[in-house]
Amino acid sequence: MGSAVMTGMTSGIERGGVRVAADIGGTFTDVALIHPDGRIATRKVPSTPADYAGGVVEGIRQILAAEGVPVGAVSEVLHACTVATNAILEGKGAKTGLITTAGFRDVLELRRIRVPRLYDPLYRKPPVLVPRSLRLEVDERLDFAGRVLEPLDEGSVIRAIDRLAAEAVQAVAVCLLHSYANPEHERRIGVLLRERLPDAFVSLSVDVLPEMREYERTSTTVINAYVGPAVRAYLESLVARLAAEGLPERLFMMHSAGGIVDARTVMRRPAQIVECGPAAGVLGARHRGAAAGYRDVISFDMGGTTAKASLIENGALSRTDEYEVGGGISLSSKLSKGGGYALKLPVIDISEVGAGGGSIVWIDKAGALKVGPHSAGAVPGPACYEAGGTAPTVTDANVVLGYLNPRALAGGSVPISAAASRRALGESVAEPLGLSLDEAAHGVHELVTTVMTRAVKSVSTYRGRDPRDFALLAFGGNGGIHAASLARALGITRIVVPPGAGVFSALGLLYAEVETGASVAHPRRLDAAEPHALEAAYETLEEQVLAELGETRQRLVLTRAADLRYAGQAFELTLDLDAGRDLAQAARLFSEAHRRSYGYDLPGNPIEIVTLRVTGRLPRDASAPGHGRAVATPRETRRVYFGRDLGAHDTPVIGRADLGPVPRPGPLVVEEYEGTTLVPPRCTACLDPDGNILIALGAAAAGTARNPAQRSPTHA
Template identity: 55%
Template sequence: MALNGEAVASESIVKRVAADIGGTFTDIAAITDKGELLTWKVPSTPPNFAHAVASGIDDLFSNKEIDLAHIEEILHGCTVATNAILEQKGAKTALITTRGFRDVLEIQRIRVPKLYDPLYQKPVPLVPRNLRFEIGERLTAEGKVLVSPDFEELGAIIERIKAAGTESIAVCFLHSFVNPVHEQLVGKILREKLPNCFVSLSIDVLPQKREYERTSTTVVNAYVGPPVREYLGTMIRQLRSIGVKGGLMVMQSSGGILDAASCLEKPAHIVECGPAAGVVGAEYIARKAGYKNVITLDMGGTTAKASVIENGELSLADEYEVGGGMSSSSALVGRGGYALKLPVIDIAEVGAGGGSIAWLDRAGSLKIGPESAGAIPGPACYGRGNEMPTVTDANLILGYLNQESLAGGSVPISRTLAEGAVNSKIAEPLNLDLLATAYGIHTVANAAMMRAVRAVTTYRGRDPRDFTLFAFGGAGGLHAVDLARTLRIKEVVIPLASGVFSAVGLLYSNLEVNETAPLLSLLSAMPRKKAEHIFKNLTTRITEVIGGNPKEIRFRRFADLRFQGQAYELTIPFEDDGLTKTGLVNLAARFESYHLARYGHAFSGEFPVELVNLRLVGIKETKTAKVKRSIADCEIREMTRMAYFGPDLGSVSARVITRFALTELPQKGPMIIEEYEGTAIVPPDCTARVDEQGNIIIALT
């Protein structure tokens, strides 16, 4: 195995290259046909993030006999759609809707990020009221036409949209998911009259009931469409400039990849694509290593993300919000953002990363984030002008990080600058010594991350003690053991190339398309022929998008179920017995079991089970060469450094080694495992070893 620029076998071929953009660093990863893992890490380059990707790929292969023209696919995870929403820098968007529903975006749902906040203000709609237009049209709940669209009124709306300089248009009519004819007619006219506008129809984005969620999702799709189109266009041009001719594939929020052209049709599907790749990679590695229940912790420079893999399956949700304090699909944690009802890996995210700034509130309490120093200027220790202390500065002072540089020497750092920032901004105002203050920053960052972990475990009825913690991201290994100890988890896994693991996860991702169709019925009385017809149509649509040999596509069927009278559903997979009578009985039983595990109760026998939607997922598995671990190809070095492990243990001498100095026999801490992409901490009362895949296994006592 070759890492970060080491020599590779002659005549090696690379077909897939992954690029993951973070707030601080951009990570590049590739696997050669010989099984050599290549990684590279470069600072992100806002606002032109594509530049870092192109330069990173060029740097990675600059001294290798690998022709960039042979690369078939660039796999990409980005935050452009998320940033457009969070920074309110999306396209100028208009909304056309049924008369009487202009203010659906304003009314929203009663969801707030904090339970008691008298000063809370709802997020400003992405479409201002003067650009929300009503049109005379109406369908019944069964899809029958009551009022045909008023095309004269539509013409006047088009002129107002032109005059306003609108870049994008969302169309969402009442009950259109039952009968799409009105939206299709209006959409056709808009595309003819306004060819330069991005047009988003709810029947294409979310053909499901619930007016607010459907309208909000369609508006978000329209709002991020133009910036995503511009970004991906720039990315493709940058890649072509360095000689890469392969296609661009983009990670979706659900954990599958899709070609850039298809993503441009439904850009809302990539809003939460950034954190998804790491979870996909963790699922792949966990499966290979024999772990079924895993909590993932991805701590980068700006945020920390947590998710769950349970019984070998990714934890998915079909609704989440962006821009409400904590980004999460959980209804029990911070909400109040913009709703998207689309498939997404259930990830909770908090503003606690390596670059998160430590500060004191007016009461003198220590806070971490959500503001981050980012890539520019970066933590105080980078020496680029930032004088505020960050989590990275604290970890440097504690002795956890290399005292001279990060990323294999490419990022020089200064302990003196870190100490100055922590002393002046935190330690002196609180009258604390330097090490105690740095450890306090480290501990408060851990507490912030606990919110994310608990959001996907205890808040979901899961006991963290039944799971193994998989930690990755540039800072994940620095905090993993402390979090595991608090959660009473006995084992921590640090996967190979953990600091660029989201990029590695992209290499293991599969082509995936999700489609949904409404079908409201009691499950026991489901019209099975109609359901089979719906699945057949969804199969055709998915096959057209994925392309290639249909026999290579694996399909999975799901049903959105609820007890009659409930307002929300749970998504339950069909098994091999499918739509048979026995299959439906078993489906209802699985729903009741899941409901009991999720909420602590089930209405078995009291209320019938109701079907709301049918879902179909098409998956085309991609082939990636297996990574071969070869210690002979990797540097083994050892030294010692003083590191502070809290007031009970104080500062102790810790071994500083690389991953490849470990064996399959446990070694006692304290150890600091330094790698090109990141660092892992093994406290004095823990042991560490490596498995046959090169994963670090830390056992807590």
């Protein structure tokens, strides 16, 4: 495949070396390369589901050859993947057993007694990751302070291990009651497991999540075990393949909180990469949005299998440690929980739905049109690929509508058949519903927009934020095609489509800093906390972070935080708690944070410490992005259908470089190597000084569109 080249986005490059980043998507694997002078090249190759490492290595090989870069010049390889996520969503993780305290066998079943669909009497929650027959109890008991009420009965442990061995489990999670306060019993079980099941992946809650709350701790530990063998096998294969190519053996992985860590750390705690690919895109969106003059941004990432959204407010990422993965939508909203698997690890707050270019279009038994969550993926792919896929997909609908090139994608390197798209959509949708082909295709387009509004509302409306106050920064292979429809549905008037939008998650990796964190339960009242005990606990966490990153205190930025709550509350707020901040000041700051979050505080009510946290970050140089070098496209005109209200238009097909600083009215189709951007009628588009496409909708397009060189004071 061809590659695209641009300049800018030079955050933190290692001078004297080339850095390479690769991100696996459901359909394509995206690769980005940054030269020491800041030039960036991109590459798209088909993903290889049978062995994702093959696509990564092939993409790196191709981009190095295209750029004339010798393998020895590469100083760093960064990576984000969907291996952990797919294992959960597809139910293809390891056969996993759970060892827990007697009486707590069914914690995974009980969950939090939430039903996300109150008016759906047929709703069924997704099955637990460990069936009841593999959830085994052992005799032991600790109290909340870690005092031993009943010693560990090693005989019961050995019986449980032998039963798991007989069941040929591949992974074992261990989560004992109150082990966060005293890890001794869990550590001993870990020793016995490694002696008697040496080939199993062992996950101890004291290593994964030494914090309160039995369900969240058990679920997170089980997820870590469930995805562990698949992630470990994949990363071992990838590291070996990279070494065989002569590339650096040290591989850096993006984790879900937006930092990067050594792949060896990920092999021990694979749950931390469940949302690593989307996190890279949000990281890039924050940098690109700020450079374009927008500090309040909703990132919108639509790829081949899913659509993701995240909120960036006043230039800051939204992070959470309360997340659910699976269940049709992955999110952290307290209003919509109960449908997935709890993952209580730091993540960028991203909402994800099963709606992408490869999402399959189908009609249910009641005759209603449906999109996803099943995807044609890279293999066999949409019908237009003519690679074995016969079911119509969102991509096929976009081909029929004229939004996508009817001959080839990715700069001509992926031939497609418009006739195959028309045939698949006609036979499966238009004819059964008695619609014209245009109406059926546009119905798919509108339906997938409706599905994606769930993701955006989950990070905006459900958080008390009005999406109309934000710009929509769209990326991913299909983000530019669907951004205008999504923005119109939400009342958003500004869209930003950055250079390299189709490979933006790979580009986002180049912004990432080496970062990791550690936490420990520390339950006590704030006014009774002893400063020297807090200091000792924080120093222990800092030593863990230093050991994990293999760095010195002088090179790292260490940040302290604590989870606080009013006595009697069930949930906490995380508050910065620096070394020099006294506890009285912490109480005042917590009350202020509580008032901002919930609209009230409780003066005089006791405040409790629940968890202590430390984050270690290795800063990179943060150079400002430069200008993108956009590529012009030979001019042509294509029939494009925009729905019943707007009809069909003979629409110019242009390249990014054909846009200028003066807003140009739609309709337009902007085609590039990495992706396509659609500018419907009643919208305008222009190019800002940093090479971003700015699309204005509604009143903004009618005459209030500002010069892109001018930065709005509300966003600057």
